[in-house]
Amino acid sequence: MTNLRVYVLIVAIASVYSTQLWAQKIEIGAGLGAMNYKGDISPDLQIGTAKLGGNLFFRYNLKKDLSFRASALMGSIAGDDKNSSDPFNQQRGKNFSTTINELSLTAEYNFFNYQYHRYHKDWSPYVFGGVGFMKFSPRDNPSADYKQNQIVLPFGVGIKYNIKGPWDLNLEFGTRKTFTDYLDNLGGNDPSLPKTQQNDYSKGDMYYYTSLTLSFKFIKIYCPPN
Template identity: 30%
Template sequence: MKQIFTHTLGLLLAVTLVATEANAQQFTKRKQYNSVGITLNAMNYFGDIVPKASFASFRVAASRPNVGINVTRRFAPRLSGRASFAYGRITAEDSKAADQNDPDARYRYNRNMNVRNDIFELSAVGVFDLIENRNNYLKRPDFVPYVFAGVAVFHHAPKGLVEGGNTGGLTTGSYIDLQPLQTEGVSYSKTQISIPFGGGVRYKLNKSFDIGLEIGWRKTFTDYLDDVSKNYIERSRLVTPAAQYFGHDNVRNTTDFTNFNEPGQMRGKGNEKDWYIVTGLTLNYILAPRVKSPKFR
């Protein structure tokens, strides 16, 4: 997957640079324009709390809303720049994602982890249209497929639900902020960088509005979107009731595994970073550029 991502991003950037150089001289400023838009999406994630231990595995029922706003600038016949701000939520539960009758998933079912994570994202991407428009916005194509890639900064805050059992006095049904607990003895930042990339199609509704369908992946550089990464640690290092509950005591009572949550035992895969994915609709309004009349003396 890493090789596919690297090759796709490299190809996109190379094509974008070539297209920009070739078209910049032929696309006058009078044909450039701006647009503003809103997005309504579904949000999912790939990480340690999924049905299968694979990148393509996610639980559709765990999808949550994502909303955003964006500003786009058309620079060339195929190239635009887009800045966006979005908010969304990802959720995951071992009890629902992992099948206890599946030998490959029983471990995750018994681990019994859950997470809810609210994510705020600010991104800047380059958008490359597969169909060019050398005219002004009024004569833009009716249907345009496109690809995009860029960079984003996001703030996340994973929280866990107290479900019962040996809660150590915690209120059942409450959500606890997981990052300060250091459930694996690791301190990680809530502010992170990601690489957004993907593609979509855009349809011209009328002279002022476009509607689009888009799917975008976010390659992150953290394995803690779900607060699960590596191994269990000594219970004595978990100094609060909340840390002891989420870092040690919330496993299921089972005879399937010996010393299931003992120090050094596997808690997460630990060899892959987490991803999140955004899929949905965009409605863009084109800000008609002002046309300056020539001055005569």
């Protein structure tokens, strides 16, 4: 019986210890930001047409310089030919609004070893890249028979800053490489459209997300006995 009690005690201590180690690597967060688009209706990035987006994420900090992140992004993009400097776009006069829901898995590389330290605030620039899945829904009826569920490749840069204790701020700019030309509900080479509504500025539309997020690390701080 004594050996059994010792075994149970060892397993319990090991479980608590491993849970603490796991918890120190876990981070959750949420944020708000601006979503922009570049494509047929907006061949140049138009800051004035930015729409609100929101994101949630779960981050696993594998090492001081490497993290993995699972994210959900919800928002919308919009564009208007009248805001373009191209006379062709201005004459065409098309506009659109599209909602986007995205799930992604990315890896982050911190240029500085980034970790919580009780004696100072830490910070680091970082880059990220990965793969995602998005569903987009145009405001108007689809102009052609195209898939609204698509694979995307998110990548970008950001800065992490420790506010206090487990609380961090992240400022990030991310680009989404897509494999569709219909985020704006207007294909660049659609024979069903009149010539006055066609162009080929983009072989695939892209969208961008600039965000400010607040995150929380599950950190166990050791307090020495008195």
